[in-house]
Amino acid sequence: MDSAWPTRFDPERAKHWYAEWEKAGCFAPEGDGKPFTVTIPPPNITGSLHMGHALQHSVHDALARWRRMKGQRVQVVPGQDHAGISTQSVVLKKLKKEGVDMRTLSRQAFEEAAWAWRKESGDTIINQFRSLGCSFDWSQLRFTLDDNYVEAVVTAFIDWFDRGLIYRGLRVVNWDPTLKTSISDIETERQEIKGKLYFVRYPFADGTGSITVATTRPETIVADVAVAVSPDDDRHKAAIGKELIAPITGRRIPVIADEYPDPAFGTGAVKITPGHDANDFEVGQRHGLETLIAFDAEARLNDLWPAYQGLTREKAREQSVADLEAAGLLEKVEQHRIALVISERSGDVVESLASEQWFLKQTAFAPAAIDAVRSGEIRFVPDRYAKVYLEWMEGLRDWCISRQLWWGHRIPIWYTADGRAVAARGAEEAAEKAGEPVVRQEEDVLDTWFSSGLWPFAVLGWPQNFDPKDGRWPTDLLTTARDIIYLWVARMAMMSLDQVQSIPFRDVYIHATVLNEKGQRMSKSLGTGVDPMDVINDKGADALRYALLSQTGFNQEVRYGDRKADEARSFSTKVWNASRFIAAQIEDMPEEAPEIHHPVDLWILSRFNRAAAQMDAALEAYNMQEACHAAYRFIWTELCDWYLEVSKARLQTEDRAAVQHCLSRCLQGALRLLHPIMPFVTEEIHNRLKPEAGFLMREQWPAAEAVHEEAEGLVEGWIEMVRALRAVRIEAGMAPRQRIETLWHEGSLNGGHDFISAMGLVDEIREGKPDGMHLSGTAAGVDLHLLVSSDLDVAAEVERLKAEEQKMEKELGGLRGRLGNPAFVERANPEIVARDQAAADELASA
């Protein structure tokens, strides 16, 4: 064998194929086939490859390569998200480290620094996608802050503003006191902690007693504007409409009746603090109450209650409790479990805080988005996720789209001197629209999900260069993680249906979450993660891809362990060596293919055709693991363990040319089947086989061909016979390489003489039963006998045969019992009855 073809595949040496594919333009759409378009979920520019990406893009790439090979015109549009909060944090941290004074940092200086950072460090993840082998059309790379993307955002915003769907208002939002911005629900995490429930007495103004209110947040008492009770609560009915003296401040506040309080909880009376709780805010709106705000942007107490001014939330609580105690208003304190809301971005406790924010009435878009999924126009895979989407869609609320950040799409609103807001592309247009000069632009930027929501059509050129009829629209597939169904998938559906009047994608494949070997979530901070780049460097991108894809179907989680990648690497080595062997055998292959008529040849070609069909069906259905297993079974079990082995003998016979052609065809085919899953090793082999040929990734996917049922039946029978024979050999104490002089058989071998002799190491096959001591086995209705020497452990052998007989009898008993049951014979499927009858007959005759 050519020494330049080592016995092990070195993934390091196949990495260069990526650059060659890219250089040759293999990732650009080609041909006139049915277009297949995907816009990938844009990773954050601050991100680096994690296992979730690795799985997601292995799926994308496998599907893209497969469809490309099938002759489809494929375009996978990659991109990146500017990731407002995340990028701003990273850049601020860097500036701080460099000694920049945060207090004097201007917006412009920050933006310059952020762009500089984006240029330097923003492409890390893009290059990691390349290492994974992703065949994305990089010429189409998009960024959510590119000029044309800004145009998309502004266009959508102005349209919605002018239609009255965007408004500004005072609402309670998730406030991150560290980052000093509102944040979305997805950026928060709930955490149960042990806390306290304080029972505070609110005396009636007329001196007739008091109402006790339970609260977990005594520090917000200074912003109380009422106490609410349920209208049906007999304990408090009489108090409704009376006035209370709020503790600490002494402010006079009313007792109001509202459905919100649950009479079963606490005392049934709730203090109403509209500035610090979303429910209270709603109650306040219903009753026309004032919204008092006690905290500033850093969640310190403001001048609402000057005595507390400057205190942190925690200090203010202590002080409030002390003051309540001193006033004799603290009735009792109970242990209580509190659901804290934590900001994922800063780790700080999120404050529910009323503030002026911009909102989008996304409820206006819901009906169409619901319809699209209900009608099946948008299809979720697995379909259970449609329910998740629909449920969320049906409970939509207005969306807070403003963020108090610098990094992002600045809200295209200009204000006139008297504070009137106009949406426009610039100050000039704004002044024109307003009919008077504008004095300033809104400071806030948009929530990152606002721009992400426009992704599929914005990256395809909307609004200026978008052609919904160019075949790429709607896109075919969106593959994403289940945790952003609401924030992203739903938004894209809504925004697309509104702005482009059509769905953005047909299929939404929700892939599994990658957990570690112990079933824990992979987390950098907890150290429970595995870095996919380490796996790529140690074992190769092919191994990582196979390890992930071979476990991914419609499951909701997949566990990654290095053992899986090791198995995958073994597989690539196996393919490598099988190719090496076949390459050596076909060096002198005659060009002209002889007629293929030997059952073994027909069998392997047939098995190949089945594997190809299975892969097609599996990939069509997004069942990645089934696709992997189909390739694995064909290559390892059928091709290597049987066909290759029996070929070794047949290559020495007049079958040589036919075998060579079959080997060659199977190898070519196997490489094609495997290429979407393991692109590097297959490309490397392909190039070794045919250095002068083009890329494997540009080869045609195997066309569907007929299977040979008859040949399959024959060969599978022979395989069973060989297995039985091997078992008997071992029973007879034969060494693995020891040849069998004579094999006797009763029943037809169906032409399998050569196959059985080759695979079972038999010199001569005779019909009949030998005289003398022999051991027997049965397979496919044929009895096989081997003569054995007399020093065999007869007792053990008898023991074994008895056990076997018992097993058979038990089975026969079961079958006879069933067949003897008239109900079964009458009602069961006739095919089943016939099959059982045949099985019983065979057992009985044995």
Added chain:
RNA sequence: GGGCGGUUAGCUCAGCGGUAGAGCACUUCGUUCACACCGAAGGGGUCACAGGUUCAAAUCCUGUACCGCCCACCA
């Protein structure tokens, strides 16, 4: 509190009405000239539990338990 997954061989998972499968691990044997990241043979499962439907249930229905995830305003 609602919803959704999962519970099958030691491990990771297929199977989803006709009486249990794969890969890995394990045991035994084997350095045959593709591959020890290999080959052959083998051991190993009352399919979480309890009812029900059916001639037949791992597979369908109901309920229970445990694990995980998502959603939710209980002060």
